[in-house]
Amino acid sequence: MISYLESLLIFTALAIILASSLNLVLGYGGMFSVAHAVFYGVGAYTASLLALHLSNSLVLSILCAIITGGLAGLLLAVPALRVKEEYFVVASLGFQIIASTVFNQWDAVTGGIGGLTGIPPASLFGYEIDSYGAHLVVTSLLAAAVLAIVAALMRSSFGRALRALRDDEQALSSLGRNPTHLRLVTVALSAMIASVAGVLYAYFTSFVNPESFTLDESVMMMVMVIIGGAGTVWGPPLGAAFVTIFPALLSFLKLPSSLLGPVQRLTYGVIMTLLMIYEPAGIVGLLRWVRRRQIILNGINGSNRAAA
């Protein structure tokens, strides 16, 4: 049981890193990107290739992945941001498709559809990260660090400019700020963070193939950000946890195999649709509502007691 929970929490922590990084682009930058799985993949392949051919040092892998991930981010952003902002989603779709093709076809490097197997465990300060417990500690610490970085970033002048950009791009440019430059930095930064998740994924699963970095995965990350609450620090991690843990909970429903898949997906879909209809601000919005209600209820109870 413990190992199962550990594996689930590891994937949750990875999802939190991915959703938080996408939130920079989507929630704060206002750019709809359906290419985030590409950066996740670039990080995973970078770490796998390093571990298979050079070194399994986690620190080195993360540094290299930040570089390759950042470059991949620029590769998307530089051409995409030349055109109008509205086309960014289309450009990112094209980028995702091209990247998927590269993952699938560049056999010499990515191993093609078959992927890369037998990735050795990572080493950190002389220790081998082999057990699930060790993976969980490392992944959780990095997820916490990412959350802290995003929160700090949003309080900084960079975050201020990014939120202003989302509100009114033209007004921002009239104040001497270059919107394209801001977006470029945001996409690159977000890609760097996502690629770190890729590194952790590769070392945990010790197997990477293109199936984990598809358009579907990118869309799933978008779902995490949106149902959690885009443009908030805590929304995307909550959304990530929901999207990862909820289907796992559903899998404990004892159903015949022919019903299992459809019932799980349907329940999941219905709950997400309801959430979006009744609470478009996402899970964070829902929590705020509950808290407000609680304060009011406490107030009423308090005055009742006083009256009695």
Added chain:
Amino acid sequence: MARTAPLLELIGLSKSFGGVKAIDDLSLVIADSGVTSLVGPNGAGKTTLFNLITGFLVPDRGRIMLRGRDITRLPPYKVARAGVARTFQNLRLFPTLTVFENVAVACEASDITLSEKNVSKLVDSTLERVGLLARRDVRVADLSFAEQKFVSLARAIVRPANLLLLDEPAAGLDGRALERFHQIVRSLAAEGRSVLLIEHNLDTVRGISDSVAFLDQGRLIATGTPGEIFAMEELAALYFGDDR
């Protein structure tokens, strides 16, 4: 050369939208300091002229020189960094940001290098100047209209710009707010900045302008002191229609 060139020189500017001439062969020189009011009937091309100067529109013909430097085709953010600040008729504040943040964003462009602490000092002193220091941490969406107008003014004047373009900054203000606005504009001119403003209220124009430029159908009809301009009968006819 920079010393001798005028602050802003518009040379033969033209801009059409689908065959309609919004600005038609317009030339104008704006002095180094003082307050110039752009007046004229609705649709005269005043806001279009602001958009051309600040890079939001590219003229079909003509050039825009800032201290002798051609800024005609620069993107808005580069025009801003060259020393031009503006406000918008519909304000265009950042509604999810606080008053402080709205103004802070304006003084963190790469042409200004201030530490976080100095940004905070500069913003606070500017907010004090426009009378909004008490509302510093309120989201601008929660402000009154008059307060929002002063945020937009603060955002423009916090930048180290020699040329300020204010698009109907006094519209909707009255009483003490209007008085404060007059005061601020005069003090900007006294600091040696040049203010170009679009204004409909002729009392305001008379009260704060050093010179007036009269536009009609995209053409510059006349320039002069407020006294000279308001003395011209034919301009009054253009402005108010024939029924006066």
Added chain:
Amino acid sequence: MTSSKWLRSLLVGALSVLASAMPLTVSAQDYSIGVIFPLSGPNVVYGETFSKGVDLAVKNLNESEELPHRIKTLYEDSRALPQPAIIAMNKLVNVENVPFVISAFSGVTKAIAPIATRRKVLVMNGGGVSPELAGLSPYLFNDIPLVNDEISALLPYVTSKLHLRRISLIYVNDPFGQGVLGVFSAQCPKLGCEAIPISISPTASDFQAEVAKIRSAKSDAVFIASYGQQQNVILKQLRDGGINAQLLSYSGIDLPDTLRLPAAQGLIFTVENVDLGSDDPITKKFNESFRAVYHSEPSFYQVNYYNAVVLFAACVKRLVAKNQPVTGENLLQALREIKTFNVVGGTVSFQPNGTVRQAIQIMKVVDGQPQPLAVVK
């Protein structure tokens, strides 16, 4: 207050999920086996097809009472993707404590293989054919011939018996096609034949350039390594392009509609030597029950997945006889000891790298029907 209503329904939903999450009575006596198939998503049709084989085998074995306890299947949805598969595998292994897991799809199987090794759980793959599955984990077995084995059987036959020397190889550029190319490159030098590789994209549908290359290469034979509808297009365009060389292929081309094409006349190909007409009790039972339960003809995959359970039962029987507990480690030991298993369609054994060793049949298309030429053990 629609919000409060919906919040309440969410709570009720969550509670009912939690309630049903309480361990449902899996009798400690049952032999639990895990099954990781795509049960939703674009590959759900495979999951449905495969599970028919598994379910039928479990039903038959439980009814026969050959084992002291019943077999119980625990299904998990992989969506044919690595990450859900890893979560599913961890649940099966760490929560349900199953000693045996049936898997499908190469990516899924590769993703769960490290967990199988770590937790000493036997994994039986009956669907993925990627060559890299061979030897991936001591606990991973593939009861489906990886495409390599078919080619290894075909090449000696066509070079020695049919004297074909120059063989053009049209292959889809994916792990399967590269596997085929790998076998050609390794075996041709030894057998005195020459392979002329021509790669195509999995989505290509126009092969004029490839036909021209084959024509100028003056090959004795053309091997087609593709699948689905693309095979038919290649066959037609080769014949229309005036290529009269002997055509060769593998089991993927064994589809009735394809074999009936005029262009397929004289084609030589290989199939797994599964004799569904065999008289042995296991095969007979399979044939009868499959038709009775599903009212259709079984597919090659369904035979594999039926056999996966048959293999498990055989290992359990041995452990029961030796009075040993049914653990992954013991199952592995039993599998290695039994060596040869009686399954549907004949017998199978496993190579040291975990892949099935099965006789391969060489077939030739005559009048739209496959006719056996030879069996290669």
